[in-house]
Amino acid sequence: MAGESGPSESDPPSRRGGVSGDARPGGGRARWFVVAVILVLAAGSVAFLFVERRSGCDDSERYTVAVTADLAPVIEGTSVSACTEFEVVEQEPGEVSARLATDDVPDLWLPAGGWWASWAGETATGPVRTVSTPLATTPLVIAGAPGTVEPAADWQEALSDPGLVFGNPLRSGPAAGAIRAVLAEAADDPVAMGTVRPVMAPLAEREGVRDEEVPTGSTLLEETVADGGTVVSTEQQVETYRSVHKRELGIEVPATGTLLVDYPVVVTARGERHDAAAAAATALTDALHTSEGLDRLTRHGFRDGGGRPLPDGRGAGAVPVLELDDETVAEEAMNVWALQALPVxxxxxxxxxxxxNRDLGDESRIELVRRAATAANEVLPGNVSAGLWFFGGGVSDYATLPNDRAEATGDYIVAAPIRRFDAVVDDGTQRDLLTSLVAQMAGTADETTALYDTILAAFRYVQDSYDPRAANSVVVVTDGADNGSAMSKDELLAVLSNENDPSRPVRIVTIGLGEDVDTATLEQIAAATGGVSYRTSDPLDITELVLTALADRTGG
Structure with missing residues (x-):
């Protein structure tokens, strides 16, 4: 739904997306966020120290404030109470969200979009508390060199432009905001996600083939304009570009309106620092609500917390404002994006x-798995990276051991290390190698199954070679229970719980075949890493389950 952005004498209204009180790790709704951690935690940050130390202050307290590069100059130039230091750390909201799942957190956070605080609270290991109405806002726009930006009836049409540079919505405020704008336009549609998926699919596909993270903020705007393209940006970034480069840009807001990116103050400090950081947040809020603070925001191209247009005819002027009432559809959209954009x-x-070797229906279990794995090899895209392990008694003497195995023990062998399907291996590709190995796959003569030892070894193998731009997982196919591991089930679960790192998630996905499989144990193992467990006694299900498990990016 949309309302008009224009002058108002009232106090700036609260925006949706903040969290009142402590928000701590939640349930299934946080699936997409774990994928966000995959993408953004490794990104760098830039820190600046702003000190306001006045006479009579023998000792000062320093607080880290995480903000985007666009807002950093405003915070750096803001004077607060005596004895307070602010260390400004430039990070995108998705990067900060990832940090909040670890112990390395800022004291304060001004996300580019209050909704980030709500999302981060689902998986944060400490408090994520919004303590103010937005300090600033800026509307989303489509920007480019003059003459390159075409009018659009709505955001769905705008984002359907094949030449549009979009960005990563798991990291960037404007990119996430643009998806929210499409959802807000479809707010009266009971199947709103159906209208968004066709828009997101080509954008996510372009993101999925990138070798490097797309730039953000003013850097993305500058690079796109230099290349003659158009980009999802903000009014503030356009105003900064005009000021720095002394050149005009073309901007358009879809006829349906636009979404305001808001900047609330969020306290994320832990333990005894939390209350003191909240007091510093109040001081910062008060300083930016003064006439001097509001003037500083305006000079840097930001609107106030109420979304009032910039003075002197600058910017996009009064625009209809889109607001998203149902946060769950935004979370679902982020999960869909992650599914489409992240390589496996x-x-x-x-x-x-x-x-x-026993039959399940008319074929042996190993033959059913062989056929399912062959089908998966044929249909999964070239950007999938996969390795192949075999485990079971007598596997060290397995006839199909290749020369490039990474490891061999009495419990399992690494038949092929993880590589992209399209990677060149000898005279073919990794896909060719896996197809050949799967074709030779056969059961041994030994019933011993070191399931627990193998799962832990595979988990550590993937974790040690973790790729932050992929969905990292272990897919285990078995028909029985453990009867050969050195460790017990409880020991395995304890180790997985201790070593499972939300900032480097590795999902264990299990497939149990037949009636004898220890379903309860497989479910516990998968759950310990946020994964999912499947079981079937129907031979017709196995191919679909293998494909589903190999393509799984979130774990359930």
């Missing part, structure tokens, strides 16, 4: 113990 990186670990 996995170890496929197959039980080849003697029990896999």
């Amino acid at each position: 990186r996995t170890v496929f670990a197959v039980d080849v113990s003697a029990s896999m």
Whole structure:
């Protein structure tokens, strides 16, 4: 729904997306966020120290403030109470969200979009508390060199432009805001996601093939304009470009309106620092609500917290404002984006113990897995990265051991290390190698199954070679219970719980075959890493389950 952005004498209204009180790790709604951590935690940051130390202050307290590069100059130039230091750290909201799942957190956070605080609170390991109405706002726009930006009836049409540079909505405020704008336009549609998926698919596909993270903020705007393209940006970034480069840009707001990116103050300090950081947040808020603070925001191209247009005819003027009332559809959209944009990186670990030679229906279990894995190799895209492990008694003497195995033990062998399907290996590709290995896959003569030891080894293998731009996982196929590991189930679960790192998530996905499989244990193992467990006794299901598990990016 939309309302008009224009002058108002009232106090700046609260915007949706903040969290009142402490927000701590939640349930299934946080699936997409874990994927966001994959993408953004490794990104760098820039820190600046702003000190306001006045006479009579023997000792000062320093607080880290995480903001985007666009807002950093405003915070750096803001004077607060005596004895207070602010260290300004330039980070995108998705990067800060990832940090909040670890112990390395800022004291204060001004996200480019209050909704980030709500999302981050789902998986944060400490408080995420919004303590103010927005200090500033800026509307989303489509920007480019003069004459390159075409009018659009709505955001769905604007984002459908194949030449539009979009950005990463799991990291950037404007990119996430643009998806929210499409959802807000479809707020009266009971199947709103159906209108968004066709828009997101080509954008996510372009993101998925990138070798490097797309730039953000003013840097993205400058690079896109230099290349003659158009980009999802903000009024503030356009005003900064005009001021720095002394050149005009073309901007358009879809006829339906636009979304305001808001900047609330969020307290994320832990323990005893939390209350003191909240007091510093109040001081910062008060300083930016003064006439001097509001003037500083305006000079840097920001609107006030109420979204009043910039003075002197600058910017986009009065625009209809789109607001998203249902936060769950935005979370679903982020999950869909993650599913479409993130490449898969996995170890496929197959039980080849003697029990896999038994029939399930008209074929042996190992033959059903062989056929399913072959089908997966044929249809999964070239940007999938996969390795192949075999485990079970007698596997060290397995006839199909290749020369490039990474490791061999009495419990399992690494038949092929993780590589992209389209990577060149010898005279073919990784896909060719995996297809050949799967074709030779056969059960051993030994019933021993070191399931727990193999799962932990595979988990550590993927974690040690973790790729932050992929969905990292271990897919395990077995038909039985553990009867050969050095460790117990409880020991495995304890180790997985201790070593599972939300900032470097590796999902364990299990597929149990037949009636004898220890379903409860497989479910516990998968759950310990946020993964998912499947079981079937129907041979017709196995191919679909293998494809689903290999393509899984979030774990359930």
